[in-house]
Amino acid sequence: GNSVTQMEGPVTLSEEAFLTINCTYTATGYPSLFWYVQYPGEGLQLLLKATKADDKGSNKGFEATYRKETTSFHLEKGSVQVSDSAVYFCALSDRGYSTLTFGKGTMLLVSP
């Protein structure tokens, strides 16, 4: 079956540091890959997505590249801000958006 593995948190960084959150997946076929973000007290929001190999999703300074050869979709940001503190979920779907399989989530804490 499908599964998503992402690094455990919390990840603690200082403002303007470089961020990487690792995500690897197991799936049949060619899934679509997603990163969701959950700010405190709010629902999950789609941050970025990629639907095929070598696609790069990007939004709000975050980016992730769909790497089929390593089955990975690592999230990166060059310079984090305090406002980026949240929980980040990697997810996949092999049927469009119909069914999402999530990783456990990684909490990011950014200090001034």
Place this chain on the structure above:
Amino acid sequence: GAVVSQHPSWVICKSGTSVKIECRSLDFQATTMFWYRQFPKQSLMLMATSNEGSKATYEQGVEKDKFLINHASLTLSTLTVTSAHPEDSSFYICSARGDYNNEQFFGPGTRLTVL
């Protein structure tokens, strides 16, 4: 963007009672709604998928008689946890999807504690 609300945001109940959680799409019509359950430090697990006006489709291992899902209108779905027990304590999250695209929009979640 599309907004999904959940009510209540948290609830505490006694063992053996039933609890209803509402999920509403505030500014779009949700033909499909999803219910997830999240344990601490665990991923979101899909419990069931419901389409407006029809019976929900439950994932393997989810008791349909315990977790009753109703999706009677295009803006409201409810999850009722019947005869709740402490092991049902969890964070329940809904999402909703309209017809105009396939994206799921998530609610903020409901924290259920069963004493």
